[in-house]
Amino acid sequence: MADDWQLALLNEQVDGARVLDCAQRCRDYVMMEAGREPDALWVTGFFNDIPPERTKDDILMLGIERPDGSLIGLLGMSPGYETQTEWYIGLLVVTENERGAGIGARVVSEVINLAKASGAQTLRLSVFGRNPDALRFWEANGFYQDRVVGDDLVLVRQI
Ligand SMILES: CC(C)(COP(=O)(O)OP(=O)(O)OC[C@H]1O[C@@H](n2cnc3c(N)ncnc32)[C@H](O)[C@@H]1OP(=O)(O)O)[C@@H](O)C(=O)NCCC(=O)NCCS
Numbered sequence: 001m002a003d004d005w006q007l008a009l010l011n012e013q014v015d016g017a018r019v020l021d022c023a024q025r026c027r028d029y030v031m032m033e034a035g036r037e038p039d040a041l042w043v044t045g046f047f048n049d050i051p052p053e054r055t056k057d058d059i060l061m062l063g064i065e066r067p068d069g070s071l072i073g074l075l076g077m078s079p080g081y082e083t084q085t086e087w088y089i090g091l092l093v094v095t096e097n098e099r100g101a102g103i104g105a106r107v108v109s110e111v112i113n114l115a116k117a118s119g120a121q122t123l124r125l126s127v128f129g130r131n132p133d134a135l136r137f138w139e140a141n142g143f144y145q146d147r148v149v150g151d152d153l154v155l156v157r158q159i
Helices: 012-024 027-034 039-049 101-117 134-138
Strands: 008-009 062-067 069-077 086-094 122-128 146-151 152-158
Touching: 012 039, 012 062, 012 069, 027 039, 069 101, 069 152, 086 101, 101 122, 122 134, 134 152
Parallel strands: 086 122
Antiparallel strands: 008 062, 062 069, 069 086, 122 152, 146 152
16 A cells, blocks of 8 residues: 555646645645645745746645545655756655655655756755754655754755
């Protein structure tokens, strides 16, 4: 069952409702990140999490999709950010009841394959200092601390 998913490209107009449904099952993370219940505004923010000086065409919003179309997680990335040979992971979240089963680690290896195939050499992301569980996850998956920005840790991984 744990392998019974695929990464699917998401579109704001078409997939907004199932992203909201998924966000509601990731409530703990949304509350920590946004400080409020998952809602339509959070979904809009997910689809518009665009790095500085980039456009919507530069980001990749994916769902971790079960065969029945339900989403058990979300993945937001910016290929080619911060540099041409980097991919920036803006968000990886798995629904609360699916965590700890290896899905996150397998998503990371799929991201590595995709990024490598496009010529990237590094993955980069930022983790809240108040999210030690996530830090443990990223470190277990080969990421290490590059710098500290305010309350956040910037992590990188060579691929
Ligand atoms: C971090 C996250 C994406 C990992 O996905 P996952 O499918 O649970 O990951 P895996 O099953 O491959 O790995 C489990 C490891 O992740 C870590 N982990 C972090 N949060 C966890 C949680 N709530 N439940 C279980 N494991 C968690 C643990 O180190 C665990 O290893 P352990 O079992 O040896 O303790 C997922 O736990 C999650 O969505 N967390 C909330 C959102 C978040 O913090 N995202 C990162 C933003 S930078």
